[in-house]
Amino acid sequence: MALRQRAVAKGADDDTIFDEAFLAKLELLHVIARRLFRGRQRAERKTRKVGSGLEFADHRQYSPGDDIRYIDWTAWVRLRHRLIRLYEEDEDLPIRIVVDVSDSMSTRGKRKLKYARQVAAALAYVGLANLDRVGMSCISGKSFETLPAVRGKGRIFKVFEFLRTSDTGGPTDLRHGLTRVAAQSSQPGLTVVISDFYDLNAFEGLNMLRFRRHDPVAIQIIDPIEADPRGTGLRGDVTVVDCEGGTRREVTVSARTLDAFAQAHEKFCAQLEASCRSRGIHYVRASIDVPFDDLVLRMFRMGGILL
Amino acid sequence: MTFAGMTLAGLMPLAIGGAVAITGLYLLRMRRRQVVVPFAALWELVTRESESRRLWRRLRRVLSWLVQLVVLLLILSALGDPRPDVWLREPATIAIVVDRSASMSGATADGGTRMDAARVRAQQEIAALGPADQAIIISAGEEVGVVAPRSGEQAALSAALATIEPSYGEADLSRALALAEHVVADADGPRVLVLTDGALDDAGMLALSRCTEGAVPCTIATVDGATENIAITAFAARRYPNARDKVEVLAEVKNLGDAPAVVELDVEADGVSVGRRRLELLPGQSKREALADLEAARARFVAHLRVVEDPPTGMSTALGPAFDDVAYAVVPPLSPLTVVVVTDGTDLFLEAALLTQGEHVELTGVTPAQAVAGHAALRDADVVVFDVADAPLPATLPDAHLLVFDPWRRASSPFAIAKRADIKRPFLTEQLRDHPVLAHVVLKDVNITRGTTFALEPGDQALVRTLGEPIMVLRERGDHGLVAVGFDPRQTDLPLRVAFPLFVDNVLKYFEQREPGFVASIALGGSRELALAELGMAVDGVTRVVVRAPDGTEREQPVEDGRIRLRALEPGFFEFTAVDGDAIGSAELAVNQTGTAASDLHPRTADLDPAVFAGEAPTPAPVAQGPLWTAIILLATAIVVVEWATYHRRITV
Numbered sequence: 039m040a041l042r043q044r045a046v047a048k049g050a051d052d053d054t055i056f057d058e059a060f061l062a063k064l065e066l067l068h069v070i071a072r073r074l075f076r077g078r079q080r081a082e083r084k085t086r087k088v089g090s091g092l093e094f095a096d097h098r099q100y101s102p103g104d105d106i107r108y109i110d111w112t113a114w115v116r117l118r119h120r121l122i123r124l125y126e127e128d129e130d131l132p133i134r135i136v137v138d139v140s141d142s143m144s145t146r147g148k149r150k151l152k153y154a155r156q157v158a159a160a161l162a163y164v165g166l167a168n169l170d171r172v173g174m175s176c177i178s179g180k181s182f183e184t185l186p187a188v189r190g191k192g193r194i195f196k197v198f199e200f201l202r203t204s205d206t207g208g209p210t211d212l213r214h215g216l217t218r219v220a221a222q223s224s225q226p227g228l229t230v231v232i233s234d235f236y237d238l239n240a241f242e243g244l245n246m247l248r249f250r251r252h253d254p255v256a257i258q259i260i261d262p263i264e265a266d267p268r269g270t271g272l273r274g275d276v277t278v279v280d281c282e283g284g285t286r287r288e289v290t291v292s293a294r295t296l297d298a299f300a301q302a303h304e305k306f307c308a309q310l311e312a313s314c315r316s317r318g319i320h321y322v323r324a325s326i327d328v329p330f331d332d333l334v335l336r337m338f339r340m341g342g343i344l345l
Numbered sequence: 346m347t348f349a350g351m352t353l354a355g356l357m358p359l360a361i362g363g364a365v366a367i368t369g370l371y372l373l374r375m376r377r378r379q380v381v382v383p384f385a386a387l388w389e390l391v392t393r394e395s396e397s398r399r400l401w402r403r404l405r406r407v408l409s410w411l412v413q414l415v416v417l418l419l420i421l422s423a424l425g426d427p428r429p430d431v432w433l434r435e436p437a438t439i440a441i442v443v444d445r446s447a448s449m450s451g452a453t454a455d456g457g458t459r460m461d462a463a464r465v466r467a468q469q470e471i472a473a474l475g476p477a478d479q480a481i482i483i484s485a486g487e488e489v490g491v492v493a494p495r496s497g498e499q500a501a502l503s504a505a506l507a508t509i510e511p512s513y514g515e516a517d518l519s520r521a522l523a524l525a526e527h528v529v530a531d532a533d534g535p536r537v538l539v540l541t542d543g544a545l546d547d548a549g550m551l552a553l554s555r556c557t558e559g560a561v562p563c564t565i566a567t568v569d570g571a572t573e574n575i576a577i578t579a580f581a582a583r584r585y586p587n588a589r590d591k592v593e594v595l596a597e598v599k600n601l602g603d604a605p606a607v608v609e610l611d612v613e614a615d616g617v618s619v620g621r622r623r624l625e626l627l628p629g630q631s632k633r634e635a636l637a638d639l640e641a642a643r644a645r646f647v648a649h650l651r652v653v654e655d656p657p658t659g660m661s662t663a664l665g666p667a668f669d670d671v672a673y674a675v676v677p678p679l680s681p682l683t684v685v686v687v688t689d690g691t692d693l694f695l696e697a698a699l700l701t702q703g704e705h706v707e708l709t710g711v712t713p714a715q716a717v718a719g720h721a722a723l724r725d726a727d728v729v730v731f732d733v734a735d736a737p738l739p740a741t742l743p744d745a746h747l748l749v750f751d752p753w754r755r756a757s758s759p760f761a762i763a764k765r766a767d768i769k770r771p772f773l774t775e776q777l778r779d780h781p782v783l784a785h786v787v788l789k790d791v792n793i794t795r796g797t798t799f800a801l802e803p804g805d806q807a808l809v810r811t812l813g814e815p816i817m818v819l820r821e822r823g824d825h826g827l828v829a830v831g832f833d834p835r836q837t838d839l840p841l842r843v844a845f846p847l848f849v850d851n852v853l854k855y856f857e858q859r860e861p862g863f864v865a866s867i868a869l870g871g872s873r874e875l876a877l878a879e880l881g882m883a884v885d886g887v888t889r890v891v892v893r894a895p896d897g898t899e900r901e902q903p904v905e906d907g908r909i910r911l912r913a914l915e916p917g918f919f920e921f922t923a924v925d926g927d928a929i930g931s932a933e934l935a936v937n938q939t940g941t942a943a944s945d946l947h948p949r950t951a952d953l954d955p956a957v958f959a960g961e962a963p964t965p966a967p968v969a970q971g972p973l974w975t976a977i978i979l980l981a982t983a984i985v986v987v988e989w990a991t992y993h994r995r996i997t998v
Contacts, residue, residue, distance in 0.1 A: 142383035236384035280385030
């Protein structure tokens with residue numbers, strides 16, 4: 039009986055995640071985004087490659103097989119070096135949004151998962167509105183579901199449907215999931231990973247994206263209660279059970295223990311942030327107490343992450 | 346221990362059931378609450394540091410379980426209403442008589458005093474009192490006192506016990522034990538316990554024997570201690586009879602211990618050392634040391650025994666208790682002696698003998714006619730010498746010491762000593778050679794023309810007799826003495842002999858020594874009557890006197906007939922100052938401890954029947970008052986409160 043009630047609650051929660059109010063906020067975000075980045079061309083992202091672009095980028099040595107039209111004759115006349123002129127080619131890069139749907143995101147009434155879905159939907163909507171190709175993946179140690187890249191604002195409901203219906207649960211395994219995302223992406227692009235990153239190997243997954251020439255963005259979703267449980271009144275002898283692996287550990291919780299946990303959590307997040315920044319990976323820490331649209335706007339203001 | 350409430354058989358099922366219930370509840374409590382967390386790795390990281398405390402935590406849980414079991418047992422014990430066996434016995438009333446004689450200040454092997462050991466034993470007796478028992482504490486010193494009245498309050502008894510200190514004299518055990526027996530005789534379970542070191546005088550031993558043989562059970566608990574002691578057993582100062590400006594000090598020191606000892610005797614006069622002697626004494630030996638020709642200007646003498654710093658090998662330097670290592674003496678004041686000679690001036694030998702007296706003798710000559718007329722000098726005289734030949738004596742002889750030559754020259758005479766017979770050419774055949782008046786006086790072959798013998802009355806002393814008839818008589822007349830010589834010096838050849846000036850000098854000294862001022866030292870003791878005149882104080886008109894004790898305390902006391910009652914319980918100098926009277930005067934008195942018996946630390950109880958000794962101290966009663974179950978409940982409540990407080994502070998969780 040209790041399980042049934044819980045299931046009903048779960049379905050109801052999934053149905054209301056993308057309600058009218060949510061859509062209104064998305065539209066507002068789109069308007070704000072257009073105002074912030076007015077003047078830019080749609081789907082205009084530069085790649086440094088030999089292409090049909092107009093803007094000179096660099097030289098490289100001529101190799102047999104290169105189109106002789108791109109040989110810099112002026113340099114050959116002056117320096118007797120055969121150099122190929124390189125131009126930046128304009129192309130639309132895909133945006134892939136990866137949502138961690140592991141069990142650790144579903145604790146405390148799936149608040150983190152709901153928040154992650156809303157952020158993912160918002161980012162997808164902004165991307166689609168900018169005529170970018172937006173793909174979506176929901177990953178965990180148990181499942182891996184992918185929404186192929188779509189273009190156009192009207193496909194946002196497909197994104198909603200995907201986020202609503204994708205399987206959840208299983209352990210967090212960002213390394214495996216992000217490696218798979220990188221492998222499936224035929225064209226590198228901007229990859230936004232939304233997770234709590236409660237995985238000791240999480241950074242390796244991000245690094246794998248970077249290795250595959252993706253431009254990863256890490257959005258760490260934090261539940262303040264889980265990050266600092268000092269206000270929960272938790273005391274005494276308890277058995278701590280990991281929601282993902284079933285790891286059990288007997289702990290005597292005291293005020294000192296809670297202090298130490300809060301410090302350890304903060305240290306864990308800080309290490310992840312430092313690792314990301316050292317590799318040029320954008321990192322955003324988001325508390326679920328902050329409305330998702332505020333988070334998205336904050337990301338806009340940080341500049342250069344999405345648009 | 347006896348259970349007056351529920352029986353042990355009734356309590357056992359409750360104990361078992363309660364223990365099982367508590368254990369079950371604890372097993373339930375020890376089932377930990379599960380907390381699902383998203384990232385247990387962080388918790389592992391945090392709790393890894395406290396792994397070493399896991400054993401303590403387990404022990405703490407076990408301890409908490411044990412605490413609850415203890416609380417259960419305490420509650421069940423309270424239900425049983427436990428009572429020590431001592432509570433169930435018949436009520437007892439014990440009179441604890443503590444010997445506080447001077448010897449109780451002797452040292453014991455553990456560094457304390459015998460009094461300390463007695464207090465400990467008394468405290469043990471008090472601690473063994475049951476709820477229905479009572480005790481009274483009586484101290485036996487020179488005076489007997491009830492230190493704590495009959496009571497069952499252990500705190501009050503213990504507090505009173507702590508106030509008992511050794512005195513400076515012997516214990517009056519006779520009165521103390523009589524009081525103790527009287528107090529407990531009619532009570533339930535009467536018993537007398539005497540706490541003593543056994544170093545008692547004969548009276549004390551006799552009192553002990555009587556007590557142990559009396560109707561009330563009387564037992565003795567003895568305390569042991571070292572017996573080494575060197576004491577000043579006598580100390581006195583006196584003026585030389587023939588040199589009043591010089592004094593002589595005599596001190597007697599005795600080794601009362603069991604080993605040869607060496608000690609230094611130091612005599613101080615008004616704080617200045619006037620003589621030191623190093624004395625080596627065998628066990629039981631006493632030595633007398635005299636310091637001669639000391640200036641009489643110093644009035645106070647104090648003798649100290651001091652430890653010798655370089656003792657010979659094998660000689661003990663232990664002085665024992667301090668109370669007998671110091672003694673006090675006062676030099677009597679030198680008051681002038683007024684001597685009036687009533688003479689017709691024809692007896693030059695008598696005048697010459699009187700002129701040999703010291704400067705303190707004030708000599709005044711009065712003719713017989715002036716004496717008859719009531720010369721003023723006669724009223725103030727200390728000594729009046731009547732040598733009136735055939736002249737009449739005054740109708741009323743002056744109120745002074747009298748030396749009267751030939752009082753019955755005339756047929757009728759107002760003289761107090763009646764004439765027995767006239768004798769021609771009497772021979773002086775018998776004399777009291779040991780009497781001070783006749784010291785060194787030889788009256789053999791004295792030629793006398795005529796004389797009269799006297800009729801003796803009870804109390805009269807015949808100093809010289811002629812063929813059995815008294816011819817020289819000493820009569821005591823209240824405060825004064827009267828020496829009657831039954832012949833005229835002019836009618837004998839006695840003045841030509843050495844005996845005459847010696848006789849005159851002896852008479853004056855005898856009278857002088859009967860005068861007040863020669864009681865300069867007394868022994869310690871309780872209330873006693875003391876004549877102020879004997880201390881050299883003018884007592885005319887004195888109704889109150891201030892007594893200043895050695896410890897500085899002053900007390901004003903009434904004077905009746907020139908006498909006061911003095912409590913001298915502390916050795917030292919007592920000062921007396923008259924508050925009123927014709928001549929405001931003062932006097933001093935030295936008080937010393939009683940003597941050898943008080944200083945002898947050897948116990949004398951070895952000859953007593955072993956059955957009279959109390960044996961080992963009783964076992965203390967667990968709780969003296971009140972039902973024990975209330976204390977148990979309080980204890981259980983305290984434990985629960987502590988456990989509750991620590992639980993809610995997450996200490997024992």
